[in-house]
Amino acid sequence: MNLLLTYKCHPEGASDPFTSLLPAGLLTLDAVARKAGHQVTLANLSAHSWRKVRELMKKLRPQVVGISQFTHNREESLALARLAKELDPRCFVVLGGPHATHSWQEILPAHPEVDAVVIGEGESTLVELLEILGEGGDLAQVAGIALLKDGKAVCGPPRAPIGDLDSLPLPGLETSLSYGVDYRRQLEFVITSRGCPASCLFCSSPLFWGRGVRFRSPASVVGELRMLKERYGLVYFSFRDDTFTADKRRVLEICRLMREQQLHLAWNCQSRVNAVDEEMLAAMKLAGCECIQFGVESGSPAMLKALGKRILPADVERAAAAVRKVGINLSVYLITGIPGEGEEDLRQTLRLIEKIKPQDGQVSPLVYYPGTRLFDDAVHERVVPSDLFERKEGEGFLVRKDPFVERSRETMLKTLLRTGRKGAYRAGDFDRQRALLGYCFVTEMLAGEALEQDDNWPGALALYKGMQRKEPKNPWGYLLAGGMQARMGEFFAARESYAKVLTLVPNHLPALVALGEIALAEGDAAAARRHFKQALKLEPSDESAREGLAAAGG
Template sequence: MKILLIDPPFYRFFNYYNRYFPLGLSYLSSTLKKAGYEVVVYDADCNKNSKGMDYTRLPEKYRIYLKELKNPKNPIIQEISETIKKYRPDIIGITIMTPKAASAFTIASLAKQHNKECHVIVGGPHATLRSDEVLKNTRDVDFVVNGEGESVLLELVNTLRAKRNNFGAIRGLSYRQGDTHIHNPMQSFVDNLDGLPFPDRKTLLGMDTYTSEDMGLLMGSRGCPYSCSYCATQIWTRRVRYRSLANIVEEIKYVRLHFGTRQFTFKDDSFTVNRKRVLEFCDSLLEAGLKINWDCNTRVDLIDLELLKAMKRAGCNSIKVGIESGSERILALMDKGITLEHIHEAARLFREAGIHWTAYFMMGIPTETREDVKKNFGFII
C-alpha cells in the first residue's frame, strides 16, 4: 500500500517562513516503513520563497487563508492536487493543528475527488481533542487517530490492507459506523521511546527546500508535568517519558553524518524538567566529542546558574521560555505556576550565564483587558 502523509499549508498562504520538517509525521513514516509500507511525507507548508513572518497580521490574514482554500486555481491548492494525483496513494494521513483544520479538510476533499476509495486518516492535537467534531464537519475523513499515532496508525493500516473491518478492536481510533461516531478507548502511551525508529527524514518530498539546520529537529522526551490551561500537552496526562541519552546521542550522530547538521533544536515541552538528566546529557555530548550547538524550550522556574553554565559548555546557545504575560492575574488564570519574580530572576541568570534567550508571549486570553495588554508591552520593554 502507498501512503502519503501530509502537513497541511497555513503559513505558506501568507508567504511566511516555516522552519524545520514535520517531526510527528516523520516518526509515523519510519514506523510504517519498518513494517514494509511505501511512505512519502509531504510538507505542504514548506515555503521556498518566504518573505517574512509578521505574526501580528495573522488575524486579518486568516480570512485570506479561508478564502484561498476555496480557490481551485490557487497555486498551493493546485500543487497539493497534483501531488496526490502523481503519487496515487491508497492512504492519505493528515496531521491537524487547530489553525490548519480548514486546510486539512480541503486536502481530505481533494483526496476523495481523485480517488473515492482512498482512505483519509487524520491525527494530531486538534483531531485528538475534537475527534467527534472532525467526523461531523466532513465525511471526507474516514478515521481519526487519537493520541500518539505510531501503534494506532500501524494497526489501522494493517487492518485496511487485510480488508478487515474490525475497527472496534483498534484502541485510540475514532470512525463512523453508518451515521454513528465510534470512539474507541485510548491506546496506552509508548513507554519505551528507544523502541521507536528515528524519524524518517529521507522520505520528505522536496529535500532541497530544507537546510541542514532544519534537519536538526529532535525530541528527547514526550509529555509535560505541568497543567497550563491553554496547552494541548495535557493529552499526555502530565507524565514525562524519556529516551535514553545514548539513543539521543546516536540520533545526533546520524543526523550530523547524513545531513551535515551542526545546529540542533530540541522540541521537548520542558527540556530542563529533570535537572540531573540534563547535566548527564551535557556530559554525554562532551564525552562523545560532538562539536555541535543546540537550543531548547523550558520554563523560567526550571533553571539555575550551574545548570545554564553546564548547558553552555555542552553547546547550548539559545533557550526559549514561556513567559506568556506580564500580568500576574493572567498568569494565575493560565495556571502557569510562575510569577513575575521568577521571570526577572531567569532573565538575570541568562545574562550571567551568557546564553541567548527569547520569550513567548500570548495575547487575547479570555478576560484579558487593555490594562493586562499594556502590562505585557511594559514587561517586554
C-alpha cells in the same frame, strides 16, 4: 500498503520558517510505517498550488492518505481529504495531529471525506491500522482511533502511551520518497521528550500526550545528534520539547555526553522559568546552548493565574538573572488579549520586560484551541459555540478582538526591541562569563557577534581565529571566520576556512554554498558550478544552490 503522509499549512503560514515545515511527528510515522514494510511517500505541500497537489496525488495513487491537522490548517487538511476521495473514492483517509485529536466528534459527522481520526500519539496506532486495512479486518477494534459507526462518531479503546521512546526509529536515519521535504531544515528540530509537567489553560499538550512527561534517554538523544551531524552536516539544532529542562539529571547527562563526544554543536531550547537553575544553565552553555526561550506570557500575577501558569514574576526574574549570569541569549514568549487584562496588567508586563532585558521575544494574542481548558470553559459558559472550529475564519480564533489587544501587542513588541538592544551582552559581560565558566565556544561566538554588530570586523575575526587555535576540531571557529573573511573581501582566506569546515563536517551544505558564492564573486564560473552541484547532490531542494548554479550558467 501505499501510504502518503502529508501536510499543507494555511497560506498565511507558508512563509513562516517553522509552520511551513512538516510536523516532526510525520517523520517518525514515516519511519515506523516503513519499518513495518509499507511503501511510504512524505509530502510537504505547503508551497504547492492546488493544481500541483492534484497532479501529485494522481501520480502517487495512494491507498491510504494520512494528513496532519492543526487548528491553523484545519481547512487545508480537509481540502486534501476531499481531493483524495475525489481522485479515488476507495482511498482511506485518516487525520491525525492535535486539532483532529481534540475535534474528532465534530469532524467525522460533518466531513464524510475523513474515514478515521488517530487520537493523540500515532505510531503504534498507524501500524495497527494499516495492518487491519490490509487484512480487511474490523477497524472498530483498533485502539486509538475514532470513526463513524452507524452514522455516529465513536472512539475505539484508548491506546496506551509508548513507554520506551528509544524504541522508535530515528527520523532521518533513512529517507523516503518525498516531495517538498527539505530534510536538513526539518531535522534541525529535535524532540527528546513527550508531554509537559505544566497544565496551562491555553495549551492542549497535556491532553494530547497524556499527563506527565516521557523522556528519551541521553544516549538516544546524543546518538541522534551525532547521526544528523555526520549524515546531514548539521551543526545547529533546536530542541522542540515543551519543556526540555523538565528532568535536570537527564539534561546534565546529555550535556556531559555532548562534551565528552566533542560534538561541537550549537543549539537552543524551550523551558519554564521554574525548571532551570544556574548549574544546569552552565552545563547547557558549555555543551553548546546559545539561546533559551521561556514561556513568560505576562508580568501580571493576576494574568499568570488566569492562564494557569503557576509561576510569579519573581520566578521569571530569578530564571532570567541566572541565564544572563551564565551568558545564554534569553528569549521570551508573551501573550496578550487575556480575559480581564487591562492597562495595569500591561504596565506590569512592560516593567518585567525592562527588568529582565531579553535579547529576543514573541508576542501573540490569546487564541482558542480545542483540547484546552480555556476553550472548554468558554463553551461551558456559552461564550463560544462548541462547533467554533467548523467555521471558516482564518487560522485561529482570538479570545478578545477589542482595540486593546493589538495596541498591547505592538507596545510589547516595541519594548522587546528596545530592551533587546539594551540587554545585548558587551565586553565586560563576556569577561565575567569567561571567569565563571572558563573557555566556552558559545561565549566566543556571542562575543564575536557583538563585535560584528559594532562594526569591529578585525576584532571579530581575531576572536574567531582564537577559537580555531583553542579547539581545532570545532567547525564553528572556521565557519564564522569564513563568513567574516568573505565580507571583508579576503576570498582566499575564506575559501581556506570553508574548506576546513568541510574536512570537519563533510556534508555541511552552507559551506559548499558559500564556496560557490565566493567563486562567483571572483568570476570563476566553473568552480562555482562545481560547488553548487555538490551542494545540490546533498540537498536537491536547496534554493541558494539552485540560484547560484543558475547564476554560474549551470
